[in-house]
Amino acid sequence: MNEHLLKILIVGDGNVGKSSFVHRFVSGQFNKTYKSTVGVDFSVKLLHWSEREKVRLQLWDIAGQERFISMTRIYYKGALGCVVMFDVTSSNSFLSCRHWKRDLDNKATLPNGNSIPCILLANKCDLSQRVVSSDSIDRFSKANGFAAWMEVSVKDNKNVGEAMRRLVKEILTVQSSLDEPETEPQDCVYPDLDSQCERGSGCC
Numbered sequence: 364m365n366e367h368l369l370k371i372l373i374v375g376d377g378n379v380g381k382s383s384f385v386h387r388f389v390s391g392q393f394n395k396t397y398k399s400t401v402g403v404d405f406s407v408k409l410l411h412w413s414e415r416e417k418v419r420l421q422l423w424d425i426a427g428q429e430r431f432i433s434m435t436r437i438y439y440k441g442a443l444g445c446v447v448m449f450d451v452t453s454s455n456s457f458l459s460c461r462h463w464k465r466d467l468d469n470k471a472t473l474p475n476g477n478s479i480p481c482i483l484l485a486n487k488c489d490l491s492q493r494v495v496s497s498d499s500i501d502r503f504s505k506a507n508g509f510a511a512w513m514e515v516s517v518k519d520n521k522n523v524g525e526a527m528r529r530l531v532k533e534i535l536t537v538q539s540s541l542d543e544p545e546t547e548p549q550d551c552v553y554p555d556l557d558s559q560c561e562r563g564s565g566c567c
């Protein structure tokens with residue numbers, strides 16, 4: 364049995380639903396009173412990907428630092444995939460995605476220099492006060508190098524698992540192309556795990 368360990372970042376402005384998304388994906392619940400801590404929280408979820416492969420996802424959720432629209436390099440270190448999230452009822456949160464993606468591409472790259480797979484999620488599509496159209500999301504997603512974009516509702520549990528599977532699929536495809544023999548041996552395909560970080564949260 365092969366096991367992949369994938370560090371995935373969840374970025375986006377405050378209040379777009381990042382923590383709710385991680386919580387929903389990991390525990391299956393939507394908790395309206397979910398309180399974020401300050402720092403970085405991370406959660407782990409094991410997926411039985413196929414008969415021969417398990418995927419252990421390490422989801423890094425920024426908390427309380429969204430206002431900076433920029434994270435330290437340590438946060439990005441070893442990341443193999445990223446979710447950029449916005450809220451369809453907030454055009455500002457959509458506009459910020461450009462900065463989040465740029466910050467990501469500046470600070471995290473694959474060993475071959477390409478940007479890491481990234482998916483754009485339009486959350487809160489259950490709400491009627493939507494201000495960002497599918498057309499503009501689609502254009503933005505293509506112009507900014509996202510692997511895909513999807514409408515999600517963490518509240519209604521719409522597309523949460525699908526979005527993560529789409530991203531994992533993309534990461535595994537990219538990783539297997541990096542692993543091909545003609546490429547140089549890579550030493551940073553898997554994240555460095557700081558043992559102190561294994562259990563806790565807010566440590567970085």
Ligand code: GDP
Pocket residue numbers: 375376377378379380381382383384394395396397399486487488489490515516517518519
């Ligand atoms: P974060 O700051 O990005 O981590 O956002 P939170 O996960 O803390 O969520 C911010 C607020 O949005 C909370 O009140 C959530 O209950 C709410 N929220 C999250 N996802 C959804 C959704 O899909 N639909 C609706 N209507 N509200 C949501």
Ligand code: MG
Pocket residue numbers: 381382383399425426427
């Ligand atoms: Mg949060």
